[in-house]
Amino acid sequence: MTNREGSNKRGGSRPGSGRPSSNKPKPAMAKRAQGPKKAKPETAKDSDKPAKTFGKPVRTPRAPKAPKNPNEIRLNKYIANSGMCSRRDADIYIQSGNVKVNGVAVTEMGYKVKKGDVVNFDGNVVTPEKKEYILLNKPKNFTTSFDDGAEMRNVLELIKGATTSKMSAVGRMDKNTTGLLLFTNDNDMLTKFTQTSQRSSKIYQISLDKNLKYEDLEKIAKGPMIDEHKIYVEEVSYIEDQPKSEVGLKLKTSNVKVVRTIFEHFGYDVLRIDRVAFAGLTKKNLPRGNWRFLTEQEIINLKNS
Structure with missing residues (x-):
C-alpha cells in the first residue's frame, strides 16, 4: 500500500476526487436586507387626536354653580314633599299636563316653584310641607285633650323637638290610657282613622x-x-x-x-x-314614653289598611 492510498482511506475522500473531504458545516445564508418600514398614512381621525403627554391631564375649569335660591324649589320635589307621590311619579304628572302653577299648566322638567305660587296637582291644591308620621308609646298622666287643666300634660310634650311640623294625634286618649298613639300632619290620614268605615284593627x-x-x-x-x-x-x-x-x-x-x-x-x-x-304597628323596641318615625313601608301599609 502506498502512502497516497493510506492517506485516501484515512481522509475518506471519494474515489477519483483530487480534493480532500471536509467535515466543517456550511456557513448559513446571509439574511436579506430589509428596508425601512413604511409609515401608515395619517388619517383625519388620527390627526385630531391630541399628542400623548406624560404629565397630569389638563382639566377644563367648570363654570361656578349658580347659588341656590331658598325661596325656589323644583316642582317635582314640591309635589313629593306634599306627600302626593314620589318625585318620579310627579315627573309623569308634569309631562302629562296634570300640574298647574298659578292656573297655568306646566310641562317643563326642572321648573322651579317660587314662594307664594299656587300649585294644583291633578285637581287638588298642594302644599310643600313634608308629611310626617310619629309613633309614641304613651305613658300615663298625659292626655290628647287641651281642656283638662294645667295639672294634666298634653301628649305633644312627649314628641317636642321631633319635628317643626304641626302634628296632631290620631284619635283620643285620656290620662289613664297607655300604649300606641300615632301623630301626623297628614290630614287625609287623620280623617281616615276617625271614620267609622275605616278597616284597620x-x-x-x-x-x-x-x-x-x-x-x-x-x-x-x-x-x-x-x-x-x-x-x-x-x-x-x-x-x-x-x-x-x-x-x-x-x-x-x-x-x-x-x-x-x-x-x-x-x-x-x-x-x-x-x-x-x-293598624299593624306594634310596641316592639319602643319602650313606654319613647317615640320613633315610621318607616316608608309602614307608611305605605297604613295608607293601604
Missing part, C-alpha cells in the same frame, strides 16, 4: 276591677248594643297566664272611649287600657 289589653264572667265575654264577642248602636268586636279573650280580669280586645275603632264603654255596660270598672297594636 286595634288591639287593647284591659285590666278590670274583677274577673270577667264567661257569659259576659260571649256577649261582648257577639257585639253588644249600646245606646241603640251595635259595636262590632273582632275578637275578645282572656290574657293567657293572667287573671280573668285581664282581657284582650280587638276591634276597628281608634276611639278608646268605646273600649271603656263596652265593659262598663256589663258592670265592670276599667282600671287600665293599654293599646298594644294599631
Whole structure:
C-alpha cells in the first residue's frame, strides 16, 4: 500500500476526487436586507387626536354653580314633599299636563316653584310641607285633650323637638290610657282613622276591677248594643297566664272611649287600657314614653289598611 492510498482511506475522500473531504458545516445564508418600514398614512381621525403627554391631564375649569335660591324649589320635589307621590311619579304628572302653577299648566322638567305660587296637582291644591308620621308609646298622666287643666300634660310634650311640623294625634286618649298613639300632619290620614268605615284593627289589653264572667265575654264577642248602636268586636279573650280580669280586645275603632264603654255596660270598672297594636304597628323596641318615625313601608301599609 502506498502512502497516497493510506492517506485516501484515512481522509475518506471519494474515489477519483483530487480534493480532500471536509467535515466543517456550511456557513448559513446571509439574511436579506430589509428596508425601512413604511409609515401608515395619517388619517383625519388620527390627526385630531391630541399628542400623548406624560404629565397630569389638563382639566377644563367648570363654570361656578349658580347659588341656590331658598325661596325656589323644583316642582317635582314640591309635589313629593306634599306627600302626593314620589318625585318620579310627579315627573309623569308634569309631562302629562296634570300640574298647574298659578292656573297655568306646566310641562317643563326642572321648573322651579317660587314662594307664594299656587300649585294644583291633578285637581287638588298642594302644599310643600313634608308629611310626617310619629309613633309614641304613651305613658300615663298625659292626655290628647287641651281642656283638662294645667295639672294634666298634653301628649305633644312627649314628641317636642321631633319635628317643626304641626302634628296632631290620631284619635283620643285620656290620662289613664297607655300604649300606641300615632301623630301626623297628614290630614287625609287623620280623617281616615276617625271614620267609622275605616278597616284597620286595634288591639287593647284591659285590666278590670274583677274577673270577667264567661257569659259576659260571649256577649261582648257577639257585639253588644249600646245606646241603640251595635259595636262590632273582632275578637275578645282572656290574657293567657293572667287573671280573668285581664282581657284582650280587638276591634276597628281608634276611639278608646268605646273600649271603656263596652265593659262598663256589663258592670265592670276599667282600671287600665293599654293599646298594644294599631293598624299593624306594634310596641316592639319602643319602650313606654319613647317615640320613633315610621318607616316608608309602614307608611305605605297604613295608607293601604
